[in-house]
Amino acid sequence: MLRTVVCVSGGGTNLQAIIDAVKSGDITNTELVGVISNNYGVKSLERAEKAGIPNFVVCPKDYEVRDDFHKAFMDKLSELKPDLIVLAGFLVRIPEEMVSTYPGKIINIHPSLIPSFCGKGFYGLKVHEKALERGVKITGATVHFVNEGMDEGPIISQKAVEVKEGDTPEALQKRVMEEAEWILLPKAIDDIANGRVHMEGSRAVRKV
Numbered sequence: 001m002l003r004t005v006v007c008v009s010g011g012g013t014n015l016q017a018i019i020d021a022v023k024s025g026d027i028t029n030t031e032l033v034g035v036i037s038n039n040y041g042v043k044s045l046e047r048a049e050k051a052g053i054p055n056f057v058v059c060p061k062d063y064e065v066r067d068d069f070h071k072a073f074m075d076k077l078s079e080l081k082p083d084l085i086v087l088a089g090f091l092v093r094i095p096e097e098m099v100s101t102y103p104g105k106i107i108n109i110h111p112s113l114i115p116s117f118c119g120k121g122f123y124g125l126k127v128h129e130k131a132l133e134r135g136v137k138i139t140g141a142t143v144h145f146v147n148e149g150m151d152e153g154p155i156i157s158q159k160a161v162e163v164k165e166g167d168t169p170e171a172l173q174k175r176v177m178e179e180a181e182w183i184l185l186p187k188a189i190d191d192i193a194n195g196r197v198h199m200e201g202s203r204a205v206r207k208v
Ligand code: GAR
Pocket: 008, 009, 010, 011, 012, 013, 014, 015, 088, 089, 090, 091, 109, 110, 111, 122, 123, 124, 127, 177, 181
């Protein structure tokens, strides 16, 4: 069983998609051993609680300096002994040492077709605002392994989603979630848990 920890910041619809997929058997060989939020009182924590998954808050505001937050966050991860860490709408920068401590074991979902609309300042609804501002006709979502760069790690999977005339950022976000994110992320976890994909250097390698 792949011991999987999910890191979240807010609503947790991606977390819910993962929980549902484990329950329905769409994700196999996977145990959700913990959910870590950087915010108190978010819906993600309720979702974890309802599913009986141990859930924790490690909040930067509780620490005077960033290094102390990073240490507390790394300590919590280490307690949970993860084989896989899923950043499912985790909207704070992860500690640098996390990547070297868990090489090839961290994945992230991003709500655009990387390398478009990613990197510093592109998160959550902002990504869709920028996509609409630029007038792209196609957007989508990407699941990738996490490396030292921001949204630069090896791409595991992507799915395109149409932008429609008159879309608001909220409407586009909803379509990208429904048509791409909630499908791609559980599938990537199942693929990793069953040895169908892994990270090798700068590539995500898929078994054929
Ligand atoms: C999702 O759209 C996810 O792709 C995005 O935040 C949202 C979280 O929603 N992540 C990023 O922008 C990461 N750069 P959720 O809490 O309902 O899953």
